[in-house]
Amino acid sequence: MWVFLTACFVCLFVIYVIAFERHGKAPDGARANQVLGYQVLFRDLPGAEQRVFRGMQEGMLEAVRLRGEQGAWPAVEALASAGIPPFARDVLDTSSLVWSQQHEGAINQYMGTPTRPAAMPAFLMLAQEPPPSGGEVPSPGVIDEEHQLLADGKLLHVTYWKHSPPVTPALIGEPALAGWQQIRITSPFQAPS
Numbered sequence: 337m338w339v340f341l342t343a344c345f346v347c348l349f350v351i352y353v354i355a356f357e358r359h360g361k362a363p364d365g366a367r368a369n370q371v372l373g374y375q376v377l378f379r380d381l382p383g384a385e386q387r388v389f390r391g392m393q394e395g396m397l398e399a400v401r402l403r404g405e406q407g408a409w410p411a412v413e414a415l416a417s418a419g420i421p422p423f424a425r426d427v428l429d430t431s432s433l434v435w436s437q438q439h440e441g442a443i444n445q446y447m448g449t450p451t452r453p454a455a456m457p458a459f460l461m462l463a464q465e466p467p468p469s470g471g472e473v474p475s476p477g478v479i480d481e482e483h484q485l486l487a488d489g490k491l492l493h494v495t496y497w498k499h500s501p502p503v504t505p506a507l508i509g510e511p512a513l514a515g516w517q518q519i520r521i522t523s524p525f526q527a528p529s
Contacts, residue, residue, distance in 0.1 A: 370523050370524075370525045371520065371523055371524065371525075372518075372524060374512040374516070374517055374518055375517065375518045375519075375520055375524070376498070376517045376518070376519055376520070377519075377520055377521070377522075377523065378519055378520065378521050381498075381519065384456065385456070385457070385498065388422055388433065388448070388456075388459055389459075389496060389519055390421075391421035391422030391426075392422055392448075392459060392461050392496050393496070394420070394421050394422075395415060395420050395421055395422050395423055395446070395461070396446075396461050396463070396484075396494055396496075397484075398415065398418075398420045399415065399420075399446070399461075399463075400463070400484050400486065400492060400494070401487075402414075402415075403444075403463075403486065404486045404487030404488070405487065409437070409439055409444045409463075411437060412435045412436060412437050412446065416435070422435070422448060422459075423435050423446075432450060432451040432452055432455075432456070433448035433449065433450055433451070433456065433458075433459065434448065434449050434450075434451060435447065435448045436449070436505045438505065438506065438507040438508075439507075440507050442464055442465040442466070442467065443462070443463070443464050443465075443507060443509060444462075444463045444464075444465070445460055445461060445462045445463070445507060445508060446460070446461040447459070447460050447461075447503070447505050447508075448460075449501070449503060449505060450501060453501035453502060457498045457499055457500050457501065458498065458499045458500075458501055458503040459496070459497065459498050460496070460497040460498070460499070460508065460511060460516060461494070461495075461496055461497075462494070462495050462496075462497065462508070462511060463492055463493070463494050464492070464493040464494075465486075465490070465492055466490045466491060466492070481520065481521050481522065482494060482495055495511070495518055496518070496519045497511045497516040497517060497518055497519065498516065498517050498519055499511075499514075499515060499516045499517065
């Protein structure tokens with residue numbers, strides 16, 4: 337009888353653990369390390385890739401600001417001549433990325449392709465604008481690492497990606513389906529703080 341009760345207890349415990357892992361009820365410490373199959377956390381990138389990512393974030397903030405002021409996405413050459421990373425040449429930068437821009441409809445992307453493919457992956461900054469009829473309405477405090485506000489208050493969807501070369505500098509509407517890895521600062525399962 338005791339053996340049977342012990343076996344039942346062990347089975348219930350295993351079911352409990354599996355159920356909580358599958359349905360996202362893991363403790364916050366474990367959830368902070370979980371990502372989807374096409375994602376990678378910033379902290380897990382090599383140092384050189386972390387540096388490029390930080391430059392991409394800075395460059396996208398400036399591009400969004402200019403987009404809000406001018407009503408159009410700035411060209412790579414304009415961003416580079418203004419000294420905005422990662423578009424501008426930096427003497428400390430060893431990535432040797434060549435940046436290009438593709439724009440179609442509501443999607444704008446900046447892609448950095450490496451001149452030495454063995455040394456560095458390609459990088460992509462993807463911004464999707466809301467439809468002219470409106471789009472998502474931002475709630476107070478809901479802006480996160482994938483959303484930025486335009487000057488007119490519309491919510492812009494911004495993501496950052498990397499991919500092992502070779503890549504073609506063409507518009508990529510669905511990077512995850514094309515084999516790109518999304519770079520995130522936090523886990524998508526982590527509760528907002």
